[in-house]
Amino acid sequence: MKLVYQAVTDVGRKRKGNEDSLFVNPDQNLFVVADGMGGHAAGEVASRVAVESINEFVCLTSGDEEITWPFGLDQNMSYDGNRLKTAVRYANRKVLEAMKERSEYEGMATTVAAVLVDGEDANLAHVGDSRVYLYRDSELEQLTSDHSWVNEQLQSGIISPDQARGHPLRNVVTRALGGKPDLQVDMQLHKLRDGDLLLLCSDGLTTMVPDPEIARVLDESGSDVPKAAQGLVAEANSRGGEDNITVVVIRVQE
Numbered sequence: 001m002k003l004v005y006q007a008v009t010d011v012g013r014k015r016k017g018n019e020d021s022l023f024v025n026p027d028q029n030l031f032v033v034a035d036g037m038g039g040h041a042a043g044e045v046a047s048r049v050a051v052e053s054i055n056e057f058v059c060l061t062s063g064d065e066e067i068t069w070p071f072g073l074d075q076n077m078s079y080d081g082n083r084l085k086t087a088v089r090y091a092n093r094k095v096l097e098a099m100k101e102r103s104e105y106e107g108m109a110t111t112v113a114a115v116l117v118d119g120e121d122a123n124l125a126h127v128g129d130s131r132v133y134l135y136r137d138s139e140l141e142q143l144t145s146d147h148s149w150v151n152e153q154l155q156s157g158i159i160s161p162d163q164a165r166g167h168p169l170r171n172v173v174t175r176a177l178g179g180k181p182d183l184q185v186d187m188q189l190h191k192l193r194d195g196d197l198l199l200l201c202s203d204g205l206t207t208m209v210p211d212p213e214i215a216r217v218l219d220e221s222g223s224d225v226p227k228a229a230q231g232l233v234a235e236a237n238s239r240g241g242e243d244n245i246t247v248v249v250i251r252v253q254e
Contacts, residue, residue: 001027001120001192004251006229012204013241019043020202020246021110023051029117031248035130035202038108046110049098049175053091054114058083071161075186084116084125085185092127092183099178109178110235113144113200115250122198124188128173131206133214134190135197140215143188147175170207171243197228198250204243208236218249225251 003026011018021034021044021166034050036043060067061083069138091112099105111128124132129146145151149172164170177183189219192198197218205214205244209232218237221228236245 001117001194002253003117004225004253005031005248006226007031007228007246007248008233009246010233010237010241010244012244013237015088015244017044018244019047020204020244021047021051022246022248023055024248025055025058028055028058028062030055030114031198031250032112032114033130033200033202033246033248034110034112034177035128035204035244035246036108036110037173037221038105039113042108043107043110045098045105046095046108046178048127049095050091050110050112053094054083054084054087057090058116061086078118078121078123080116080118080121081123081189082189084114084123085187088112088114088125088127088177088185089106089183092177092179093181095178096181103159109173109176111173111176111202115198115200116252117192120192122190122192124190125185127183127185128176129171129203129206131159131186131199131201131203133199133201135199135215136193136195138215139217140211140218142211143190144186146173147186148173165207165210171203192252194252196252198248198252199232200248200250201232202244202246204241204245205232205236208242208245223251225249
């Protein structure tokens with residue numbers, strides 16, 4: 001499988017700084033989006049440490065050399081699944097270590113959505129409310145489930161989808177890097193097909209642009225991946241751009 005991608009991050013219309021980070025490593029077929037939280041520059045630090053640490057561990061485990069797996073191996077997952085899951089947990093450790101270095105970093109945290117592709121296998125990891133979508137045969141599917149207070153209420157049937165979209169606590173995440181040392185990472189494995197689009201994004205896109213409109217932008221962009229990525233950011237900004245916006249669009253070609 002050949003991957004054609006475009007990554008874009010934008011400060012948006014309301015924020016002074018960008019606390020989102022992204023990392024693309026085409027040699028490893030690794031794609032990562034992180035949305036930092038915390039006062040001053042701490043959110044930016046948390047997201048940057050996270051994406052760089054994930055890439056560091058994935059690169060470290062790409063060869064045949066013997067390395068120490070800090071959290072052991074999950075026998076129920078592939079080698080690449082273990083690489084990505086451990087990379088996210090390793091990044092969590094690095095964020096926690098960074099918090100101890102400077103008092104102004106106390107309380108910082110970050111979400112992560114990451115994809116590691118091997119042939120037709122797409123390994124997905126996520127923590128928080130950054131998302132991964134699959135656009136296939138003109139249908140958009142959200143692959144990840146937000147670790148957020150609002151999504152928990154939605155899943156329990158306490159609030160409706162319409163209430164969730166405008167809820168004042170919609171940005172409150174219940175799981176993030178920088179929280180607990182023993183981080184739980186949600187993992188998935190998906191088989192890719194020719195023509196598939198994967199979308200990784202921060203909530204700066206999804207809180208502004210409903211899923212049907214995301215699908216419309218992707219549909220109108222056709223096979224033009226840069227147009228799709230830029231179009232999604234432009235759509236979020238046209239609707240107010242209340243947060244930083246980060247997207248990575250990946251097209252699968254045989």
